[in-house]
Amino acid sequence: MKQKLRPLEVIMNVLFLLCGLVAIVFVLFISIYLILSGLPAIREIGLADFLFGREWASTAAEPKFGILPFILTSVYGTAGAILLGVPVGFLTAVFLAKIASPRLAGLVRPAVDLLAGIPSVVYGLIGMMVLVPTVRELFHLPDGASLFCAILVLAVMILPSIISVSETALKAVPREYEEASLALGATHIETVFRVSVPAASSGIAASIVLGIGRAIGEAMAIIMVAGNVANMPGLFQSVRFLTTAVASEMAYASGLQRQALYSIALVLFLFIMLINVILNTLLKRKKG
Amino acid sequence: MKKRSLALMLSAALCVGLLAGCGGTGDTAQSPAAGSNSPVAGQSQAPAGDNIQLTGTVNTNGSTSMESVMGYLIEAYKELQPGVTVNYTGSGSGAGITGAQEGTCDIGLASRDLKDEETGVKQITVAKDGIAIVVNPQNPVADLSLEQIAALATGEIGNWSEVGGSDGQVVFIGREAGSGTRDGFESITGTEDACKYQNELTSTGEVVANVASNPNAIGYVSLSAVDDTVKALTVGGVAPSEEAVLDGSYAIQRNFNFIVSDSAALSAAADAFIQWATSTDASALIADAGAVPVAK
Numbered sequence: 001m002k003q004k005l006r007p008l009e010v011i012m013n014v015l016f017l018l019c020g021l022v023a024i025v026f027v028l029f030i031s032i033y034l035i036l037s038g039l040p041a042i043r044e045i046g047l048a049d050f051l052f053g054r055e056w057a058s059t060a061a062e063p064k065f066g067i068l069p070f071i072l073t074s075v076y077g078t079a080g081a082i083l084l085g086v087p088v089g090f091l092t093a094v095f096l097a098k099i100a101s102p103r104l105a106g107l108v109r110p111a112v113d114l115l116a117g118i119p120s121v122v123y124g125l126i127g128m129m130v131l132v133p134t135v136r137e138l139f140h141l142p143d144g145a146s147l148f149c150a151i152l153v154l155a156v157m158i159l160p161s162i163i164s165v166s167e168t169a170l171k172a173v174p175r176e177y178e179e180a181s182l183a184l185g186a187t188h189i190e191t192v193f194r195v196s197v198p199a200a201s202s203g204i205a206a207s208i209v210l211g212i213g214r215a216i217g218e219a220m221a222i223i224m225v226a227g228n229v230a231n232m233p234g235l236f237q238s239v240r241f242l243t244t245a246v247a248s249e250m251a252y253a254s255g256l257q258r259q260a261l262y263s264i265a266l267v268l269f270l271f272i273m274l275i276n277v278i279l280n281t282l283l284k285r286k287k288g
Numbered sequence: 289m290k291k292r293s294l295a296l297m298l299s300a301a302l303c304v305g306l307l308a309g310c311g312g313t314g315d316t317a318q319s320p321a322a323g324s325n326s327p328v329a330g331q332s333q334a335p336a337g338d339n340i341q342l343t344g345t346v347n348t349n350g351s352t353s354m355e356s357v358m359g360y361l362i363e364a365y366k367e368l369q370p371g372v373t374v375n376y377t378g379s380g381s382g383a384g385i386t387g388a389q390e391g392t393c394d395i396g397l398a399s400r401d402l403k404d405e406e407t408g409v410k411q412i413t414v415a416k417d418g419i420a421i422v423v424n425p426q427n428p429v430a431d432l433s434l435e436q437i438a439a440l441a442t443g444e445i446g447n448w449s450e451v452g453g454s455d456g457q458v459v460f461i462g463r464e465a466g467s468g469t470r471d472g473f474e475s476i477t478g479t480e481d482a483c484k485y486q487n488e489l490t491s492t493g494e495v496v497a498n499v500a501s502n503p504n505a506i507g508y509v510s511l512s513a514v515d516d517t518v519k520a521l522t523v524g525g526v527a528p529s530e531e532a533v534l535d536g537s538y539a540i541q542r543n544f545n546f547i548v549s550d551s552a553a554l555s556a557a558a559d560a561f562i563q564w565a566t567s568t569d570a571s572a573l574i575a576d577a578g579a580v581p582v583a584k
Contacts, residue, residue, distance in 0.1 A: 057465075057481060058465050058466070059465040059466055059471075060480075060481040061480065061481060128494075128497065128498075129497070129501065132501070133501050133502070136502065142456070142457035142458070142459045142486065142504055143459040143461075143486045143487060143502055143504075143505070144502075145486070145487050145498070223490065224494070227486065227487045227488070228464065228487065228488040228489065228490075229485045229486065229487065229488050238485070238486050238487055238488075240488075247490070248464045248488065248489075248490045249464050249465055249466055251464075251466070251467075251490065252352060252355070252464075252466035252467055252468070253466050254352065254378060254379075254466075257465075257466065
């Protein structure tokens with residue numbers, strides 16, 4: 001009986017191994033490809049001119065390839081989204097994990113899950129048709145497409161990841177901690193914020209980093225609301241992110257312009273790698 | 289419990305990382321495909337007399353604005369003459385004309401007419417490219433001159449009241465760098481690298497949607513993309529239409545030309561391709577590509 005099973009087990013082992021390798025292969029392939037195709041343009045333009053150049057005019061008679069406006073826009077946009085999204089997301093997570101009655105939580109949680117499932121192009125479309133005109137009229141701007149709209153869209157988009165990861169972390173706090181706190185006479189809210197939240201802090205931090213990763217990598221939703229002009233960022237300026245810089249010009253790009261787009265993708269990739277390293281460090285600290 | 293949530297978070301992080309990495313490239317990969325949609329129309333109209341099967345390679349080189357038209361033509365010609373391979377290289381009109389002069393390509397492609405000093409070659413117009421200037425239907429302005437349009441694009445005129453409209457800051461909406469429509473608009477109005485965009489969008493549909501939603505917006509789109517949600521301006525009193533583009537009265541237009549050498553003889557395949565592309569058989573394809581066919 002035992003011997004009969006063995007070949008099947010070997011086969012299944014190999015199959016599992018192959019499946020496990022798929023992710024590694026893709027990550028390696030994408031990394032190598034991006035580095036190889038991103039470096040030539042950086043070498044031609046010059047690293048300092050590329051990263052710190054304030055002007056992008058890729059098809060001009062005298063082309064300029066400075067991506068500082070894109071980098072700053074991505075940083076500001078992500079920071080803005082975190083600033084708006086984290087308080088809301090964190091408090092929602094606290095509410096779901098510790099305060100809401102099971103029935104109410106059962107109503108809110110699926111809504112959050114649904115929010116996560118909405119395709120980014122839908123966020124973009126609604127942003128473009130509803131948010132942009134509203135912002136234009138509310139702030140008396142000539143045109144609503146701006147960094148501000150992008151921040152609002154991103155803030156909503158990162159909510160689900162912040163909520164669900166924070167909630168998981170809060171729920172993982174051992175019941176004894178809270179019971180001890182309550183037994184010492186602390187109120188429920190005091191217990192939540194003085195005991196549960198600190199105990200779950202690294203998980204909550206991880207959720208924020210996850211939100212940053214999502215916001216900085218988003219392209220489709222913000223290409224429709226940000227205006228996509230290579231301006232230095234301002235709250236009500238038409239701006240272009242690192243992601244949208246690649247997406248908007250790729251279709252008809254050629255020569256150095258195309259190579260420079262790969263270089264932008266490489267910069268973006270490095271940003272995301274950095275964020276993942278931070279995330280892993282946070283998670284490891286929790287483990288240790 | 290702790291371990292499981294950890295695994296969950298880690299895998300979630302990985303997923304986000306992967307998705308984020310894919311997002312950028314995935315979005316862009318779709319755009320070029322739109323240009324090379326295999327056209328169905330036109331094939332059935334293949335000329336009955338053209339049953340001689342040719343072989344050979346035709347190299348075309350030049351205008352990137354003609355990429356869409358050439359894509360449609362090449363795709364359909366492949367069905368018609370399977371033995372003939374037509375290649376397209378987008379390098380710019382100037383390079384296309386030089387290529388035809390020096391014989392490095394069979395057919396040069398230029399989205400402008402030949403200048404007097406460009407000798408030794410002749411142009412065969414295959415299509416015309418008309419660009420409509422659109423504003424919001426609420427905008428009272430109905431007619432602008434080419435100079436006014438250029439001034440609006442560069443920001444020289446910043447308020448609609450300066451051109452007879454109601455008070456409001458002009459919002460100039462255009463296409464991304466590299467787009468043929470942008471290149472066409474800027475070269476015809478003489479505003480290359482000088483346009484002050486408020487919004488750079490990646491498709492004609494987005495430009496129309498944005499102009500339709502903003503009362504102070506002005507934008508440019510291919511003639512074929514104008515619909516009821518926006519108002520196409522008359523330019524110098526001439527309304528944009530295929531007829532006005534064909535008879536040359538509408539100003540914002542340019543020719544898509546094949547450039548061939550005066551002296552060197554064309555290969556049979558190249559000659560047949562030009563004959564076919566400039567005949568009415570290719571008209572539907574050219575119209576599908578967003579240009580105005582000239583064959584009658």
